[in-house]
Amino acid sequence: MKKILAILILFMPLFVFAQFENIRVSILNGPTFSWMTTDDNTIETQGARIGYKLHVQGEYLLNDRFSLTGGLGLSLAQGGQLLYTKGGNLWSESKLNIPRGDSLPNGVELGYRVAYVDFPFGFKMRTNEFGRFKFYAQMPEFSLGIRTNAKGSIEGIGVSTSDEQIKSQIPFINISWGLGIGTEYRISDNISLTGGLRFFQSITDVTDDDGRYFDGSKENSKGKFNNIGLRIGVVF
Secondary structure, three states: OHHHHHHHHHHHHHHHHOOOOOEEEEEEEEEEEEEEEEOOOOEEEEEEEEEEEEEEEEEEEOOOOEEEEEEEEEEEEEEEEEEEOOOEEOOOOOOOOOOOOOOEOOOEEEEEEEEEEEEEEEEEEEOOOEOOEEEEEEEEEEEEEEEEEEEEEEEEOOEEEEEEEOHHHOOOEEEEEEEEEEEEEEOOOOOEEEEEEEEEEEOOOOOOOOOEEOOOOEOOOOEEEEEEEEEEEEEO
16 A cells, blocks of 8 residues: 555656646656765775666756756665675664674675655756657756665674664665766657666765774764666656
8 A cells, every 4th residue: 555655646746747838747767776885995885786766757848958857756775785894883773683783793794775765856958859869968966865764784704684674774865966868759749758877876975874893983984875777768
């Protein structure tokens, strides 16, 4: 029931915005490839994660070439893996389902899988039509993400676990910036197919900073989500 309600809320803007002549509405979805980075050289990017995004996007047409965009969407299974050279109480805000979760070993790998409700907005430029094709660049684009769920995994010497509940380790709000390129193929006066690539990166810190290493020093890194996604859909 919750999933059905979420889908109805997501597509509600389609029926509202489609009533205005200077508004175009797109239904966009596709797989994503995400990974994590930090500003701490003792924490290494170790792996990536395959996820999924579904968005409804509205465009307010300034003219035939330029538009302002805004929308609503879901981002699922975003994240990646980080290798911590120094161990300790790294996920101090979470109650882990393993013994000695407050003393994770040196060289431990922590995996993140996070879901967000997204509110993207930005600026879009498109070319004149070549045959039935138009090409576009969407930049800059920003997004406000509201964290809805977060699961984690731990792999290290003497410890292995998955599906740990780590919502308390991930800030509730994530602000990101991005850009995208792609094409639109007109199949009628009012409907086009669209496809493209989109890159997004977090601006705000996406990891909790309350952990402590074995030597008592604070884990104070700034973590970022990086994301490349394929966007395919329909424009009305």
